[in-house]
Amino acid sequence: MINELVEKIKRTGAPIVVGLDPTLKFVPEHIRQKAFTEYGETMKGAAEAVWLYNKAIVDAVHDLIPAVKPQIAMYEQFGVEGLIAFQRTVEYCKEKGLIVIGDIKRGDIGSTSEAYAVGHLGQVQVGSSLCRGFDEDFVTVNPYLGSDGVKPFIKVCQEEKKGIFVLVKTSNPSSGEIQDRLVKGASKDGQESADRPLYEIVGEQVAAWGEECMGNSYSYVGAVVGATYPEQGKILRKIMPKAYILVPGYGAQGGRGADLVHFFNEDGLGAIVNSSRGIIAAWQQERYAGYGAENFADASRAAVIDMREDIAQALAARG
């Protein structure tokens, strides 16, 4: 699946993933009304609104981009009905030829991570049948519990030729509280190694895990590094040369095109940049206000084209 992702990025010229992270505030009034008229102001109504909204955006942008990244929390907030909308979204995006990155940030002790891995990427045994659950192509994984919590995902990736992105340095303001802690260097053969931030150590683990499941030029094991931390991105790019970096935090969270260049390798590959609000709620921005609420999906399309251009210019400018 990493090979397919690379191919699609080359074909579209867009190292872009659209974050399908709907909140009801982003959904135009006419869509909400349609859903609420049918199902009431209920979880089912909310889930229907989110689904209609997603579908329109996917229809408008699917030919421009390689992948989407639905954030499962935005569906899980609406309970089981929301998760049905998540599943419909995953299925629909795959039908449209998009690669689906489930932003689930799961991670647990070994036997439990195994359940998440089969439920999201693999197959689960039910009697003599094998059944598929959410069936994304990639998922994000939280490494706080160590290798035990990550390896079950890697095992399923090897079987299914799917992939993961491990959280290394997240885009949020407080990510440094744990991830930037200076970790004491190990003493080895009488030699003290230097103190280093925790994210570098996690980055090294990602590189090591990635060796176990390589695609053609990149590994099935990628990393999440926030656009809001370009300096750290530069270092991590070198530590994990074969890892695709999923870069959140562009746009609404403050990351700019010029910040992104450090996340890419010399070959112009190696990173895929997420934008959520900046694309799906483009119609609410002054820049795209001319489209109006009725044409919200066209505003999203325009925002994707602008983002593609912003990244291309930044990459061209690094020379």
Add this chain to the structure above:
Amino acid sequence: MINELVEKIKRTGAPIVVGLDPTLKFVPEHIRQKAFTEYGETMKGAAEAVWLYNKAIVDAVHDLIPAVKPQIAMYEQFGVEGLIAFQRTVEYCKEKGLIVIGDIKRGDIGSTSEAYAVGHLGQVQVGSSLCRGFDEDFVTVNPYLGSDGVKPFIKVCQEEKKGIFVLVKTSNPSSGEIQDRLVKGASKDGQESADRPLYEIVGEQVAAWGEECMGNSYSYVGAVVGATYPEQGKILRKIMPKAYILVPGYGAQGGRGADLVHFFNEDGLGAIVNSSRGIIAAWQQERYAGYGAENFADASRAAVIDMREDIAQALAARG
């Protein structure tokens, strides 16, 4: 809700939480057959099997214990159908007067953690209605993204009088890879502080967060510390005196009664010990084999009584 938890622990004399973490291997043949006959060897069949199994165990043990802890991954592996079984389990346990700790280990950037918090503990706005999603009483939270990812849960806890358990030192073998890293001491006023393991720093954060939402004697903000690490438990008990400690890893993972005493305060409170397999799959152990598969729920009841006794003896022995 922390006050209720303390009250129920006092009333039952059982600082025990039963981990409702069903895998189909644990479910006796006659239950599986019943479910598969009705719904086939499908996700729905699996979910029904898990639900019937849970219900029988809850019916057998609910008067002995204060709380249950369903591990959502074990349901999520069966997709949407599994999550329906999760929701039924949460609702049924609450009807039976049990406190429900959703073992969800969620944690994300602020706006996303907010969605998890309202979806699992609070209410979500849909038009002019407020709707409840999974509606557990407590959830477990992963702190890897820092305060941003934890505070939205605390806000909902304050509104709803509910609680969280933050992962501080998990029970699994590789938990030390990140959590035990020696973090360089800060230099403050020319004074170097000592290097300390990361879990101590997270423990201090838990204590600080906990100050913001205190119950009568304990905080709504608790911690997860594995029974498999009693020495660390002893230190963390002191760092977080007002935090209830949820202690996984007893029984099947290797933690013994004698290891548990360090997690409790002098008042005999402050910790609640989880057992999953050891209780719900007791019928598969030699010790309880006499019950037979038909009476699996009675075997679970016997295992709860034995566990209560094991902990009581260990606490009495510390003198």
